[in-house]
Amino acid sequence: MNRITSLFGIEYPVIAGGMAWCSGWRLAAAVSNAGGLGLIGAGSMTPELLEEHIEKCQSATNKPFGVNVPLMKPGVEEMMHIIAEKGVKVVFTSAGSPKKWTGWLKERGITVVHVVSSSKFAKKCEEAGVDAVVAEGFEAGGHNGREETTTMCLIPAVRKATSLPLMAAGGIGNGPSILAAYALGAEGVQIGTRFALTVESSASEAFKNFCLNLEEGDTMLILKKLSPTRMAKNPYREQLDKAEAEGATAEQLLEIIGAGRNRMGIFEGDLVNGEVEIGQNASQFKGKGIQTVAEVMNEMLAEYEEAKRQLMQMSS
């Protein structure tokens, strides 16, 4: 029991990130049923689809779960009303100001967590009255902070900046990294990549197998002239790499990107033309194959206990 498990009413302080095209009701329910907190990722959903996923998640688990809402997205207002009407108890907000929705959600008895990539924004979250923060480092897949602050540097800085309950994200997906996150001052972890590649993730099997065969250095944070995004190397990214190396402007990059690239890469499994958003630690899971959420949770918890045992022995 700590501030994170009691805030959400869960067994383990392990949250599954709400990922576009991965975090549907199946993944969210599976993580909550395994003792963590599952999140539905609204970022890739219409309000109607979100409503359907919330209903299916509620019938698939009686444990707490939440919804992640990127605040820049169209349809946010409608989604927030659906979330409140459907009785969802937890909302993670990201990509926007925590001031905008925190009060409205808390008036309705909803626990609010905001995702930040700097201690400056963590302070703003405290002012906005959020219940907890996720500090997400440079390692994370998809959209990412401009400061490029890694989890190792970010967590102690955020811990110093705020007394709010703190979850660490970015590069976490095995027992040692969970223990390291706690050592840095976090009280819980948000895990994306590892859960994105499970059986219950709604990503395509082609995407999962591709990501489970990546090597160190195969993901890079690019598109810094637009919104920094971490994606795996494939023909699409190589096209962007070349354009950036040649000094392409934001406008020229947007022309190459067009629309629907992450749906293409993650959901449709087009590994040539699609955007393969995944975290830097994907290469650590090479050869594991597509595991169930329960297998992943059991493996991580066993590794965590072993890492803790070794840490107790070695260090003094």
Place this chain on the structure above:
Amino acid sequence: MNRITSLFGIEYPVIAGGMAWCSGWRLAAAVSNAGGLGLIGAGSMTPELLEEHIEKCQSATNKPFGVNVPLMKPGVEEMMHIIAEKGVKVVFTSAGSPKKWTGWLKERGITVVHVVSSSKFAKKCEEAGVDAVVAEGFEAGGHNGREETTTMCLIPAVRKATSLPLMAAGGIGNGPSILAAYALGAEGVQIGTRFALTVESSASEAFKNFCLNLEEGDTMLILKKLSPTRMAKNPYREQLDKAEAEGATAEQLLEIIGAGRNRMGIFEGDLVNGEVEIGQNASQFKGKGIQTVAEVMNEMLAEYEEAKRQLMQMSS
């Protein structure tokens, strides 16, 4: 006691990185006298100057110390002979193949450590017969790996790739990050930035004060078309940032860089035209002022014990 302390015959498994223009005999001797392992940084020295620093270090401490030798550097052969003749017991090699000098040094009874930024190179180190490896993450100041693998992701990968004694580097400079490094599987830490900013560092006071006032996001890894290098934001770096954003070629970048930029920035304290090589965690030390090595060691060890105590309480 662990494999690192016994390998070097030191009290704490804390190594001070051998940094160009920072790691002279004063810093090396101070760290060794404080119970860690000090390294003289040969990267910014002529063979004659290295000989002088070794002699002065030997008269300033009777504790073990080492020399860091970047293998790409001219004069390496002469330096290695000086190191052997002077009876230095430890050599850290970097920026080159561990195969080249490891055998020669070990024949002379010298302990050899190689610095890597990927698990692939850690395996090569094991084949080359080194005694231990330093795995250095993306957070580190100065020259850095192409894979951009952070310490959080790198240490578990290297731990899995080799059974060699393992030190973690990159983003480590306070108690929680030392504990996190051990949680990830490291048995020791190499700390650069924190020691580069101490009284005993041979860097200019202007450089130290500038780096002790950086904010999160003020250092960036740039020059990826040449050799990726982390440096702090200043007019010189902004000139490089602009050129890179406009697609400057390696040749065009080399023209801007010219020669002696890191001597200018670090040793001479020219914060306008010089290269300010420093790690991402520098912003964590803002406001601490220029501390002595002994103060830094005592502070880190106290923080480490406190972080460990809290970890024992919170996690189970």
